[in-house]
Amino acid sequence: xxxxxxxxxxxxxxxxxxxxxxxxxxxxxxxxxxxxxxxxxxxxxxxxxxxxxxxxxxxxxxxxxxxxxxxxxxxxxxxxxxxxxxxxxxxxxxxxxxxxxxxxxxxxxxxxxxxxxxxxxxxxxxxxxxxxxxxxxxxxxxxxxxxxxxxxxxxxxxxxxxxxxxxxxxxxxxxxxxxxxxxxxxxxxxxxxxxxxxxxxxxxxxxxxxxxxxxxxxxxxxxxxxxxxxxxxxxxxxxxxxxxxxxxxxxxxxxxxxxxxxxxxxx
Numbered sequence: 001x002x003x004x005x006x007x008x009x010x011x012x013x014x015x016x017x018x019x020x021x022x023x024x025x026x027x028x029x030x031x032x033x034x035x036x037x038x039x040x041x042x043x044x045x046x047x048x049x050x051x052x053x054x055x056x057x058x059x060x061x062x063x064x065x066x067x068x069x070x071x072x073x074x075x076x077x078x079x080x081x082x083x084x085x086x087x088x089x090x091x092x093x094x095x096x097x098x099x100x101x102x103x104x105x106x107x108x109x110x111x112x113x114x115x116x117x118x119x120x121x122x123x124x125x126x127x128x129x130x131x132x133x134x135x136x137x138x139x140x141x142x143x144x145x146x147x148x149x150x151x152x153x154x155x156x157x158x159x160x161x162x163x164x165x166x167x168x169x170x171x172x173x174x175x176x177x178x179x180x181x182x183x184x185x186x187x188x189x190x191x192x193x194x195x196x197x198x199x200x201x202x203x204x205x206x207x208x209x210x211x212x213x214x215x216x217x218x219x220x221x222x223x224x225x226x227x228x229x230x231x232x233x234x235x236x237x238x239x240x241x242x243x244x245x246x247x248x249x250x251x252x253x254x255x256x257x258x259x260x261x262x263x264x265x266x267x
Contacts, residue, residue: 012122012129015081016099023100024074027067032237036180038068039231041219042187046076049190052165053123054080054130057153057212059170061142064183068171069132070100072185075234077130083123084132085116107137113152120156124164135208142172142220147213154205160196166208170216174223180237184223188215 031038054077058065066084073082083101091097091104098104103119106112123131135149157166168188175181191211193199199207222230 011119012081012083012126013098013101013103013119015101019096019099020074020101023096024070027070028235031067031071031183032235034180035183035235035237036176036178037233037237038071038183038185038235039228040185040187040234041222041231043215043218044187044189046187048192049165049167052163052192053125053127053160055124055157055164055166056130056132057135057149057166057168057208058132059142059147059212059216060134060136060138060140061171062139062173064173065134065171068183068185069169071235072169073130073132080128080130081126082130082132083119085120088112116152117156117159121159124156124160125162135212142216145213147209147216149205149209149212151201151205153208154201154203156196157193157204157208158196158199158201160193163192163194164196165193166191166211168208168212168215170212170219172216172219172223176226184219184231185234186215186219188212188218 056069056073058069066086069084073080081101083103085105086097086102088104088106091102103115105116120131120133123129133153135153136147137150140147157164167190170186170188172184172186173181174184188211191207196204
């Protein structure tokens with residue numbers, strides 16, 4: 001199985017292109033199987049990020065977040081190599097994650113922090129790379145305010161001596177009109193930096209926290225208003241009640257010469 005060669009910028013994981021392609025296809029199928037739709041809100045054009053090493057900061061409301069992140073990374077940034085930390089217990093359970101760009105850390109101890117800083121700095125010093133992190137450090141309710149992030153993100157940014165961009169990505173999940181839930185993502189306003197030395201670690205942390213909170217607030221407003229027109233549809237998933245009821249509705253529509261729409265809101 002062919003894998004990308006190790007980058008000389010540092011101890012980056014080896015990524016298997018073949019396994020990543022397979023897993024991305026699986027994620028797409030799995031999301032469509034479990035959601036009615038995946039919807040995207042953009043607050044700024046992604047083109048401004050083209051020439052920057054990319055740090056992506058996501059909020060962390062649910063188990064689904066890494067899968068949404070994998071899908072977004074390959075849908076919108078397929079030209080980049082993507083890396084992300086994951087708890088060592090997770091890697092022990094899903095070893096193939098190491099071939100997808102994930103690297104294991106031990107949360108809450110000095111060794112884990114040191115490893116995160118070392119590999120994160122190597123990723124953000126590599127042309128065409130992106131580092132995906134959930135800086136809240138744990139599952140956190142999407143309504144919790146203020147959004148507080150772990151200090152390690154600020155220290156990582158401060159150690160960077162070249163320019164970089166931080167993209168806040170807010171995620172949220174909600175039920176609208178269908179049996180299955182909706183998944184939402186928001187690309188917020190990027191933070192474009194000349195050098196990590198321009199701010200202290202706590203200043204970077206505060207700035208990233210504010211940026212992620214703003215994206216989360218804007219996303220929440222649109223989700224609460226059920227403002228479907230504001231979103232770009234990325235994936236269509238499952239609809240209808242299922243079983244005998246949907247079969248009866250489909251047969252009835254056909255007998256009447258109508259096209260059957262399984263979506264509840266279309267009836």
